[in-house]
Amino acid sequence: ILNVEQSPQSLHVQEGDSTNFTCSFPSSNFYALHWYRWETAKSPEALFVMTLNGDEKKKGRISATLNTKEGYSYLYIKGSQPEDSATYLCALRDSNYQLIWGAGTKLIIKP
Amino acid sequence: NAGVTQTPKFQVLKTGQSMTLQCAQDMNHEYMSWYRQDPGMGLRLIHYSVGAGITDQGEVPNGYNVSRSTTEDFPLRLLSAAPSQTSVYFCASSGGGGYTFGSGTRLTVV
Numbered sequence: 001i002l003n004v005e006q007s008p009q010s011l012h013v014q015e016g017d018s019t020n021f022t023c024s025f026p027s028s029n030f031y032a033l034h035w036y037r038w039e040t041a042k043s044p045e046a047l048f049v050m051t052l053n054g055d056e057k058k059k060g061r062i063s064a065t066l067n068t069k070e071g072y073s074y075l076y077i078k079g080s081q082p083e084d085s086a087t088y089l090c091a092l093r094d095s096n097y098q099l100i101w102g103a104g105t106k107l108i109i110k111p
Numbered sequence: 112n113a114g115v116t117q118t119p120k121f122q123v124l125k126t127g128q129s130m131t132l133q134c135a136q137d138m139n140h141e142y143m144s145w146y147r148q149d150p151g152m153g154l155r156l157i158h159y160s161v162g163a164g165i166t167d168q169g170e171v172p173n174g175y176n177v178s179r180s181t182t183e184d185f186p187l188r189l190l191s192a193a194p195s196q197t198s199v200y201f202c203a204s205s206g207g208g209g210y211t212f213g214s215g216t217r218l219t220v221v
Contacts, residue, residue, distance in 0.1 A: 034209055034210070036209075036210075042214075043201055043212035043213060043214050043215050044154075044201075044203075044210070044212050045212070046208070046209025046210060046211070047209075048209075049208050049209045089153075096161070097142040097159070097161060097205060097207075098156070098159070099210065101153050101154055103153055104153065
């Protein structure tokens with residue numbers, strides 16, 4: 001059974017600082033790992049889809065790494081801005097297209 | 112590209128009424144799904160479809176029906192609305208990569 005844990009649950013970061021948070025999973029028996037960004041009152045937006053051990057993805061100031069052997073993925077945000085405030089969700093995709101969701105990390109950027 | 116279009120955006124129903132939430136995508140995605148999101152809880156899967164003519168139950172299917180007669184459309188039917196179905200509903204589709212979500216339907220059952 002796939003299980004996804006995200007830490008921390010919430011995070012306050014000063015504007016301009018860089019930050020990172022973790023998605024961990026006990027098993028590498030999945031097809032892909034997804035990261036989503038979910039702003040309040042909006043719908044989730046896909047950030048990255050990662051499949052291979054050692055994968056690194058980048059979109060602007062946001063990047064992610066995947067280590068399937070040790071069971072974790074990191075999401076990094078460089079130079080946090082107020083618009084980065086959101087909940088960041090990690091999910092594992094199984095063989096039936098289903099996503100097993102983590103509970104998310106709520107990021108709050110303090111101006 | 113419109114992406115995933117959900118209608119309506121808001122709806123108030125009386126207990127016992129039925130209604131259909133519409134979801135359409137124009138990306139030729141095979142996979143479509145419906146989620147509900149309640150305060151303090153994450154996304155919970157209601158029903159999903161891996162292609163036209165194929166549907167299956169998710170985590171919380173009771174009180175809902177779906178059909179998938181075309182690749183584009185995946186309507187969600189509430190058979191007899193109950194206050195416990197007050198929630199925000201999201202439709203999502205995927206062609207194998209990340210999910211694309213609709214903008215959501217906020218449903219209140221009184």
